[in-house]
Amino acid sequence: MEHTSVPQWALEPLVQPLDPRASRCTILSYAAAPVAARWTDGLDELSIPHRTLELAPREQASPDERRRVDAELRDAVVGWRLLIAGALLDVLGTRSLALGAGLLDAEIIVGTTSVEAxxxxxxxxxxxxxxxxxxxxxxxxxxxxxxxxxxxxxxxxxxxxxxxxxxxxxxxxxxxxxx
Incomplete structure (x- = not known):
């Protein structure tokens, strides 16, 4: 797998580091409270404003949750970062949505909690x-x-x-x- 488009966080549970240059952040947590808490602590230490949205895993997601994610993406400004934590299934789906809305890879931080599905x-x-x-x-x-x-x-x-x-x-x- 020397030449692959599969990121390391899709092969094993992995939490990417925070971007200390972020102006503000939104954490989307798909049943990933420990990862969200770790990021919250780090953002507090860096004095970066942030908010956390707890979302149901993909199998349970509702149209309302999709609208909440879309609203976060619409409100994005320069320096804002989207942090997505959860199972690979949820992370890939939300990351795809964010990229489709115009976010860049550098604006998305990922934390996978499981990669089995x-x-x-x-x-x-x-x-x-x-x-x-x-x-x-x-x-x-x-x-x-x-x-x-x-x-x-x-x-x-x-x-x-x-x-x-x-x-x-x-x-x-x-x-x-x-x-």
Missing amino acids: LPVTCAHCETTMITSAAIAEVISCRGCQEELLVHHHVSRRRGSFLGFKNDAEEWAPEGEAVE
């Missing part, structure tokens, strides 16, 4: 599914039933890993079968 999007039918499979493992697409390889690529736009046909790289001359 991966969102994987099928390259063939665009179905996104949640799996406990690891990178380089094969899963079955619930949309098109293809056997998909979980690739070491994270789509910033979709907030998910790429899954593509497991034997897509095998080629046989016309008329010959692939073993």
Whole structure:
């Protein structure tokens, strides 16, 4: 995995450091109170104004919570930082939303609490599914039933890993079968 778009925080639980140059911050905590508390303590020490929003994990998210996140992104000003803490599934989804709204990577700080559940999007039918499979493992697409390889690529736009046909790289001359 020398050349990959998978950030280290998507491979193992990891909390990125605060940006001491931030003018103010919003912490989005998806059942990640210890990480939010750690960031709160650090922001207090740096005298950086901040607020914390406690949000339900993705399986429980409501349209109201999506509106709350959208409102935070609309109110963003120069120097503001978005801190996202929670399971990889929640972090990737919210980070994708933030990037789509125009935030830069440098404006987003991430803290993952677990990385066991991966969102994987099928390259063939665009179905996104949640799996406990690891990178380089094969899963079955619930949309098109293809056997998909979980690739070491994270789509910033979709907030998910790429899954593509497991034997897509095998080629046989016309008329010959692939073993």
